[in-house]
Amino acid sequence: MAAKPLPQPTELTAPYWRAAAEGRLALQHCRGCGRWIHFPEPRCAECGSDEFDWDTVSGRGTVATFSVVHRSFVAGFDGEPYVIAWIDLPEQPGLRVFGNVTGCAPDAVRIGMAVELWFERRGDIAMPNFRMTERGEQE
Ligand SMILES: [Zn+2]
Known part of the structure; x- marks a missing residue:
């Protein structure tokens, strides 16, 4: 692999x-x-x-848009299905970061869902990822 x-x-x-x-x-x-x-x-x-x-920044945000990857064609990007998403940050309208949404089933991810940051360590690099917050969906 x-x-x-x-x-x-x-x-x-x-x-x-x-x-x-x-x-x-x-x-x-x-x-x-x-x-x-x-x-x-x-x-x-x-x-x-x-x-x-x-x-x-706070590391809190909401899912702006996302894709569920069912089949990756890039070596090393296995573990499908997984979710990649743009996350809207509250610090400024239109400010977005990119990351995986983890910790829930891909079909549970929704636009507007409240998420929070976590880092996945890989060697010297820490990759920003997001997971659903306790409060889940926003208004
Ligand atoms: Zn400026």
């Missing part, structure tokens, strides 16, 4: 992966206009600033 490929941090994404290894979801936060940015960008598309902080 092939090993699941690991992300390769770049200069731009290294702060994200360093924070993840510490158990924090830290996103680019523009010093110029205060906009949260994800995925990382060299410049803020809003104000053009290239100065950022990497600030920790």
Whole structure:
């Protein structure tokens, strides 16, 4: 069985992966206009600033949209069926992160479902994933 490929941090994404290894979801936060940015960008598309902080978000969110993978064609991505999803974060309208939704049957995942962050350790890398919160579905 092939090993699941690991992300390769770049200069731009290294702060994200360093924070993840510490158990924090830290996103680019523009010093110029205060906009949260994800995925990382060299410049803020809003104000053009290239100065950022990497600030920790709550790790709570809701499922914006998702797919259930029944058959993967990429070596190492086994364990089907599994769920990949865009997660809306409360820190800013339209701010989304990508991850697996775990801990429940794939057919239990719903758009709008409240989820919380957890990290899956793989060697030096910690992968952000999400699972249903205690309160489950939101209003
Ligand atoms: Zn900005």
